[in-house]
Amino acid sequence: MSNFIIRKVAVLGAGVMGAQIAAHCANADVPVLLFDLPAKDGKPNAIVDKALAGLKKLDPAPLAAKDRAAFIDAANYGSDLEKLRECDLIIEAIAEKMEWKLDLYAKVAPFIRPDAIFASNTSGLSINGLAEGMPAALRGRFCGIHFFNPPRYMSLVELIATRDTEAAMLDQLESWLTTRLGKSIVRAKDTPNFVANRVGVFSILAVMHHTARLGLGFDEVDGLTGPLIGRPKSATYRTADVVGLDTLAHVVGTMQATLPDDPWHVHFRLPEWLQALIAKGALGQKTRAGIYRKEGKQIQVLDLKTGDYRPSAGDVIPAVETMLKIDDPVERFSLLAASELLEAQFLWAIFRDVFHYCAVHLGDIADNARDIDLAMRWGFGWAQGPFETWQAADWSEIAKAIQLDIDHGRAMAKVPLPAWVFERKGVHEPGGSYSAATATLKPRSTLPVYKRQLYPEQVLGEAPSDRGETLWENEGVRLWTRPDQDARIGILSFKSKQHAIGDEVLDGLLEAVARAERDLDGVVLWHPAPFAVGANLHQVVEACKAGQFDMLERTVAKFQRASMSLKHAQVPVVAAIQGMALGGGCEFAMHSAHRVLALESYVGLVEAGVGLIPAGGGSKEFALQAHTLAQKAAGGDVFPYIQQSFQTIAMATVAKSALEAVQLGFAKPSDDVVFHPQELLYVGIRRARALAESGYRPPLVQRAVTVAGRNGIATCELMLVNMAEGGFISSYDYKVAKAAATALCGGEVETNSRVSEQWILDVERALFVDLLRQEKTQQRIAHTLETGKPLRN
Structure with a gap:
């Protein structure tokens, strides 16, 4: 072909x-x-x-x-x-x-x-x-x-x-x-609104129907139909505002006009209150008013009882929240279906009616059940598709409960569940997903492109993915291979929460690199997103409280050794990055021989946000970049190449894509940008193999890096003075940013001095530990851990 x-x-x-x-x-x-x-x-x-x-x-x-x-x-x-x-x-x-x-x-x-x-x-x-x-x-x-x-x-x-x-x-x-x-x-299939909108818009209509039937508030319903049930934060009514109420009206209108024989056709209409919003031009987010609006800093929601807006609350009653947090889906659905609480009845009703709708229409709108479930995940952001949710909650019992509600007139339509529903225990099996049109199980697509997805997104009940062959692991990392891809290219995966970098990860990484040098041809540093959110701040806080600053300095030195082991490993290390690669995660990526980045990679040195500076070699890598670029420029002045790096670190700038990561210096133009994240590992393994086959040699440790020194630090300080006088930064921001400038400029040395990589690492480490001793840095770290937001003290 x-x-x-x-x-x-x-x-x-x-x-x-x-x-x-x-x-x-x-x-x-x-x-x-x-x-x-x-x-x-x-x-x-x-x-x-x-x-x-x-x-x-x-x-x-x-x-x-x-x-x-x-x-x-x-x-x-x-x-x-x-x-x-x-x-x-x-x-x-x-x-x-x-x-x-x-x-x-x-x-x-x-x-x-x-x-x-x-x-x-x-x-x-x-x-x-x-x-x-x-x-x-x-x-x-x-x-x-x-x-x-x-x-x-x-x-x-x-x-x-x-x-x-x-x-x-x-x-x-x-x-x-x-x-x-x-x-x-x-x-x-060529049916009105296709798959995702057909199910997704019906789901919205079901929510609106039961909201009105039970007299619930829009914000209350959004509290119930968001993350608590595996849906996006925008839930239902906020989603309608984001999509545009006129757009929603058009899609509903298509269903109303083209599906006259649908058993749910009577519900394919917009409530009068929504039609009234559209008529007066309140179309949602794009017109700054719809079901919700913002007044100053306050989010307000439409209240149908008063016909006006009121402050949005969206609180979920504790009893229902407790039900929704039950891990066992069988128990969770059993409690919802049996509860007399209005909110629980509402949740059971919206699930029941979507299950009912999908079962009746499976043969009409989709090739198989997997397509409906994945369409709802990919198109509407649901954590699980409707058939997965049903199957996890005991298929047969849910089917009986749905039919009972249909028989008693409690469902939105009188049409019975199809016979196949009662003949099966679910729709997803290792052999494929059920097709109502052909009464067979349909396997995944066999198009060659999908061989590039070593770990495709799966639905509940599918055959488990190959976990590969473990070569070695500790509490922090796992070194393993996929022999079916390349038995001599290792895959190094972090096991920590959010892939945070603590002692167990550092020890594991150092050991894994040593083993790779001995037994393998290359390594891919890969795990599902996020790539790594930086240092384990919980460990840092505990050590600060205990006054263990000597131990913290040793840990930072180990962190630096880990970064350098990636850079100078005798076999190529390829970092395969998706999602957040922040702080130490960014530094590990910068020290790798090559990077394969998903387009949606958010990379940055964010230490300034918690009152620190990069100390895993990030400042050193930017200093090396400046040195290399200056050697090619007339005059050889390094500072012009430091300036952007300083602003990037001082402002804790995060690249909002892989392309921006290259522009900011966190990655190189020669690195690979992969648009489908499920292809990352496939490309990473092949990139590591190509580097190995090309006779890969690690870079030598630099002994003579030209640095900007005192003049560079002073020039950075001038920028900080202007920002401080303008009220853009606090006095402590100034202190942290000056430390970043000092590290980037190679410390308090004469301008254009030549220093070694290790010298810059030593400067980074000393400044980092000094900042850790400061009460305001400790306050910033604690605040970030508690709230997830930076503190400007």
């Missing part, structure tokens, strides 16, 4: 979704043409220009680095349609109106190459209906490609074939979306 290459993408429609899809393609180094209507006045591309400017203001940021915007070119339908011939993939993302889309298709079709792919980002319109607007010759290359908002961060993309879509093309597109854009794919 020939290579599948997308050299350029066109996105039709510069609205919220279109612009952000374009941004994510640019994140992946794919040039984009972003189209919209020609402006009536001024520059023809003014509409797209405004959308591109808006990308830089959105939070969370759709652009993984600001320079990505340069890869998006503005275009319009009036004068630029010829440019579509340059594009291999064209994604239509205009408003959800069939007639508008069909009109656009007629306009652009003459300019689409026969070998290009044309796809609609519709959230629920008929893909076959849209295909009818395409010339017959292009229909084989047409499909649905439904991104979820925001496209950079939401994993799910639903792919929908028409009756004419080429199967091979869809396989290639799925593979490209998976690896190049980092998306998790569900193949959806």
Whole structure:
């Protein structure tokens, strides 16, 4: 099979979704043409220009680095349609109106190459209906490609074939979306709202129905339907505000118009209070008012009893919270179903009705139960999908309880559960997930791209993943291999909570590197996110309370030895990073021979937030970078290369993507950025093998590093004086930042002095321990551990 290459993408429609899809393609180094209507006045591309400017203001940021915007070119339908011939993939993302889309298709079709792919980002319109607007010759290359908002961060993309879509093309597109854009794919049937929105919007409607039936407050319901039941913090009504009440209304309207025979059709409507909000333009977050609004610093919620807003509380009664925290799902659901508390009855009802809905519609909307569960995880942020939740809570007993409620008229619809529900003990088994349409178990996709995911996200009941072969472990780390991948590339994983770095991790890392040098060809430092949240501050606090500062200094020295062991190991160490790599975790990454970073890697030296400076070699690595760059510049002055590093450390700046990590100096341009996090380990193992095969040699320990010295420290202090006088930092922030400057500049030595790596490490360590002795640093650490937030004392 020939290579599948997308050299350029066109996105039709510069609205919220279109612009952000374009941004994510640019994140992946794919040039984009972003189209919209020609402006009536001024520059023809003014509409797209405004959308591109808006990308830089959105939070969370759709652009993984600001320079990505340069890869998006503005275009319009009036004068630029010829440019579509340059594009291999064209994604239509205009408003959800069939007639508008069909009109656009007629306009652009003459300019689409026969070998290009044309796809609609519709959230629920008929893909076959849209295909009818395409010339017959292009229909084989047409499909649905439904991104979820925001496209950079939401994993799910639903792919929908028409009756004419080429199967091979869809396989290639799925593979490209998976690896190049980092998306998790569900193949959806061409039914209204597809899979995730069909179930997710019904779930919202069920919540609204039972909220009204039981007279609960919106904030009270959000307290019940958020993290306590494995859903996002935005829960239900906040999610509606974030999505946009008008958008929700459109999706509900699609269900109402296109699903007249659905047994739940009577519930496919918006309550009057929500229609009233939309009518007056209170559409949620984008209009700063909806179900919730913010008045000053206070979050307020709509109260239907008064017709006005009141302060939001969202408290959950202790009895129900206790039920929800029970580990055993069988006991938890049994208590909810039997309870007379309104809140417990509410929770049982919303679970029951979603289970009922999914069971009845499984054969209509999805190929198998796994697709529904993963769609709800990836598209709506549920910790477990509906079928997983049901199966974990005793499938047969829950089925009996649901049918009993149906028989007694307590469910939202009278349709009985399908017969297959009572014939099975669940839908997920080691052999696959149940398909109601074929009455068989469906295994995972066998597309070659999924061989890159050594630990794919699994659903309850699937066959467990291969845990590999343990070579050695202690309380802090495990050194192991995947013989099916490469028996001589070790995998080093931390076992501590949040992968925090304490004594047991340091001892384990030092031993593991020594064993790798003796027995292996390379090592990948990998574990599921987070990569590492830094030093174990609980151990630090206890040692400070006991006055064990000599012991703490020895621990910091061990930390530095661990970092240096990674850097100077005789076999390559590759850090495979996903999620947070903060403080010591960042320093371990910086000292590795190579880094493989998931796009969503948040890397930074954050010690200043707790009144400390980097002391695991982070300051030393930035000093080395400055030395190397200065050697290539006229005059050889190192300070210009220290300045950004100083600001980064002093402000505890965290890179908000792997691309920003490179820009800030935490990673190198030669490092790998992987868009699908489940591919990290696969790429890491192969990168370690490639380094080993290329005759890897560790860098020599530097003995003559040119440092900025006293003049550099003084220049940094000038910046601090201005910040202090402006009220941007406290006097203690000043002290901490000066210590960071001193370490970066190599200590109190003459400017342009040449010192060794060990000298800088010694300076780091002395300054770090001195700060640990300070009461204000100890207060900052304690406050952060207690609240999770920094203290500015």
